[in-house]
Amino acid sequence: MAPLRIGVLIVPPIQLLDISPIDLLAMLKRSYFEACNRPAELVAQAIPDEDLQITYISLSGPSTSASTTAALDLKVDAGLDDPSVAPGKLDILLIPGPPPGLRPEEEVLDFVRAHVESGVELLTICTGVFVAAFAGVLNGKRATGTRGVKGLLEESFKEVKWEDKRYVNDGKIWTSGGITNGMDMMAVYLRQRWPGTLSEIVLSQADVEPRPADYGS
Template sequence: MTALGNPKPVRIGVLVVPPIQLLDLSPVDLFDMLTKEYLQACNLPAPLIALGVPISITHISFAGANSIAACTANVGLRINAGLSDASVKPGELDILLVPGTDPNTVPREEELDFVRKHVEAGVTLMTICTGIFVAAYAGVLDGKKATGSRALVSMILKKKFPRVEWSEKRWVQDGKMWTSGGITNGQDMVAAYIHQRWPGPVANTVCAMADVGNRSAEYDNGSVKENAWWVWQIFRAWTMGFRKTK
């Protein structure tokens, strides 16, 4: 439904479990590109601007409002709300997006409970790359189809979270659960969601401007070829290191 038929903003919460990957955070910007304000700033024709979608984005973390969350590339992200703030309590968000964190991080119980309660309240959950660990630790993916960073699916995720139905894809949708593979796969996932929820000119325009959404959910190469590529890169790195020590 367009903004003309539904003036209530789509409320998006971004759960930040620092440190996070800056590129994993970028897909949320596709949602902001749907707004009238963004379309107007791009000097697009009035009929397209009229189809803009009201979006509200809130960055959430355990540390609370006005704290700074560490990101890669020496960037700090200003947080808008804490886990217990009324503005982001269960039922107040339409979408909860979890960008990639350090895969070695075990989230706090407060963060995991935040995810569980929002899923129980019917939120659409989206994870990007290693953000999958937050959802998996919370247990909300048990019995669901999901994906994560391709290298980690076979090496870690299948072993650590055996109750999840893992697959190697750029993104996977299982009901209101949307999970994506590594980094820019999150952009593919959000583009697919945008096309599904707001089919038509505004979705097509935004994805064309961002040049995303052209890749399918399936990877171009199979697992055997992918694994062979990684083995080859490790072997090359080993031989280069060996030569330097001589």
């Protein structure tokens, strides 16, 4: 299995529930399977720890912290210009949600554009979709966002094909609705990217069964 390089782009303040789906990716590690006393044949299917790297990125740069609404500061590993997170270096870019309607600095938007152009798989959670929308990478694509600001999204970003769903996938771009819909989206993403035993063990251990994309009410 090829190394997996994940970047989490933080535009503070964010909600901890928004960023929590990153744990499903972290649970792909071999050490996690070992800690859960899985049989050797299952441990062998997990990703070696050295091949799964998660980097927390923010404009403020390394050795700084990013605020959350739960008053817990998150350690930032890299700035936008760090060579380790340059376009082409990441496989997945996850964007948890900042306050609705907050327009990030242009350097942040340039970072998102460059990564999407390089072919990264982009996953936004809740209001993280605003970051992607302000960057223009959703234009012409199907997307969703939290229902509470559906009108604002439709009015502000008319070139996006907005859908009222828990999660939407259009090519390499995944967007989710409200906060916990990020977990639904990540579960579906796991099953698509790692179909079979690996993803099913992770979801079983986390007791996550994704709800349908359609709300139903």
